[in-house]
Amino acid sequence: MPDKPDKYDFHAIEPKWQRIWAERGLFRTTMRADKPKFYYLDMFPYPSGDLHMGHVRNYIIGDVIARHLHMRGFNVMHPMGWDAFGLPAENAAIERGIHPADWTRSSVAKMKQQFDALGITYDWSREINAAAPDYYKWTQWLFLQLYKAGLAYRGEASVNWCSSCNTVLAREELEGAACERCHTPVEIRRAPGQWFFAITKYAERLLADLALLDKWPERVRVMQENWIGRSEGVSFRLRLEGREDYLEVFTTRIDTIYGITFMALAAEHPLVEELIAGTEYEQPVREFVRQVALEAATDREAAATEKKGMFLGAYCLHPLTGERIPIWVTNYVLLEYGTGAVMAVPAHDQRDLEFAREYELPVKVVITPPDQSLDPDTMTQAYLDPGLMVNSGEYDGLGSEEFKQVIADRLEAEGIGRREVNYRLHDWLISRQRYWGCPIPIVICERCGDVPVPEDQLPVLLPEKADYTPTGESPLARVPEFVNTTCPACGSPARRETDTMTTFVDSSWYYLRYASPDAVDVPFRREEVAYWLPVDKYVGGVEHAVRHLLYSRFITKVLYDLGHISFQEPFTELFTQGMIYIDGHKMSKRGRVVRPEEISDKYGTDTGRTFILFVGPPDQDAEWSDRGVEGCHRFLQRVWRLVEENRGLYLAEWREVLHGGTAGATPAALEGTHRAIRRKTHQTIQTVTDDIANMRLNTMISAMMELTNELLPFAGEVGAEDTAGRAVLSEGIWALLHLLSPTAPHICDELWSRLGGEGSLYEQPWPEHDPAIAAAETITIVVQVNSKVRDRLEVPADMPMEQVQELALALPGVQKHVEGKQVRKVVAVPGKLVNLVVG
């Protein structure tokens, strides 16, 4: 008999096993031919220096998957790194008055320690840091590849400016009309010399290839689709009255072309100024344009409700009828989309209708619904659906959908217009006027213009000393040693580009670097990328559904086109985990935050790991519950007691006993409880295995709780002489520890070693279930009368249904309801139920 059972001392057990795993280098991964590879990736975090349980959920989900797949025989790569550049680090550093590099370093150390305390299987030999020169050297290389391919260009743009952060914001960094970080309303500014990546050139492929991503959540694919915002239409020209030039418009509703009653221009449209110059409209229109610019910057929401505009005193001519069409400037047309000018058809566009009513402009119906007629003078809702053409010259009576094609053909044939596809997606503005980012490897020479830094001169190092307080110009511009250089092309004195890149560039390629984190001469080695990539499973928050994932897909396609990699989509499967709420708030924002240390101090990290999985379906949001944590701790306590208190009954050779026929314990000879427990064990193996494969990690825990709840009382019944019973119990315990080990690895490894097991369960093969043992030999048949459950029948699984029917009919509970009535129909579903329809 073993010594007196020990208590579950997680304070001792957890560090002990973490040390053993680290010493043995258990989680280090290399390329190998004998196993299938699996690249599991967590989205790498900003090193904020403080993990809470909301973040932890992401990493535990990943760890369970990685551990499980390793036990299943996969060569699993499970790396971690740091998205270390960027505003959060810089702002935190400014607040605390320390250098961003120092702050980042200490944050990384803290978080790494937190990860290790969670028992996560990261391969730290692959750790990467986006702010380290050996990494950002290759981010600069990436920039140069895009530059050479004509995909990186400089342009002037009207940009969203945050006066608090003193920087340009990408559209992606906005929340409504405010800065997503500090919620200051943005201003619109003209900014020259900004760098862009030409992602719109890839819009079509980024959209089309979404269809390949069948292992991505529908939700995310839809969000990307919306973001790209493809729309098909026609763009055509209208001759300006009294001038030689034209006004170009884009429309998706060319079928309403005969319904145009005015033209609407964006306030910033260049033609506005031209048309009013020297006219009586000049002053008032200029004033109006200034008002619109102000409103657009501060209060886009309100502007959206109230439509305003002003006549420019100019006309253009309808390309088909030659009618004079008044040109208006408005606050509801966007310069950035289409041509910045719209053909207004009030009868068939709600916005145009509202505008027309406001300024008493004519409304002309050109499409009528089949069963009613529209009154242009009183209608308040524009008619948007298809119908029959009216007031449209020789086309009257044609279906509007058909007319759409007919008129597009005619406009193309006459050279007036052409079919065109427009996207909402804009080119990707990557310039940031900030210090803590990757310098853009460009030298500006007065003679040569923009000159890319030669690749052999990379990295362009970020100077350590800089006044990084934001002022609007890049802090790097105030570091003469950095700015002043010589032109790589002609050797004359030149200046460096002083903007840095947005961190989304850093994170758009990091998954490639994990394959070759130590590569010195190349960003990654071809053979290693070919082996590991694409990422098999990528898990992170849905907040990255659009920007990070779209940029990564774009960069992957660019690198594919340039011949650096051989795949076009970086992430085969995507899983977005839900957020953890506490007291009704996201754990990340105001309100209470639970740090992993609080849980591990009180209950152990295994308890925290178990709870964060058990809390709910991984893809859904969940509410934190201190009580729920206690429940999971009780579960682990029961597991501990089950194994530790019954060590004396454990038979390491249970397999031989159960399968070798010793002591009359062959499966066939097992009876009653023994048989039932074996069945439960094998059913649990099956359930847990399926649940992990389908990311049902909450029900996976439930299944193991059920098994534990059956094994505990069973253990109390098994006597020392009952070899068969001991073998059945041992198999149950053996299976439970293996199945539970990805979730609660420390307690399982400890109990495993106490049973005499070798090493870590991480190195053990995953259990397999025997379907014959898992199969129930008796089943419960539900007996219904008129679809109401009246009784149940316990029968052998292989009993023919005719026989089951007879038994069912004879049941007293059934007889009562059938008596005196005629059985009209019998529905018998094998293995499930018998339904007697009587009346």
Place this chain on the structure above:
RNA sequence: GCCGGAGUGGCGGAAUUGGCAGACGCACCAGACUCAAAAUCUGGCGAGGCUCACCCCUCGUGCCGGUUCGAGUCCGGCCUCCGGCACCA
């Protein structure tokens, strides 16, 4: 407005292909152990009715309707909540 997702006990949530609604956990109640409490263990726990311990009956998965022997699950129409996009022409 458009698109996507979700509505199940007091709570979080279970429920292959339509087939025993409420697994597992929390909370709660009762009992055991204890001088007592905590911990632990055992049992109970959707609502209503009745010939109220037991049995039995009716109702019950946001609402209304449909298909079906049978609907949480499928179809149609609504309501509510969450998320994304939003004068995108």
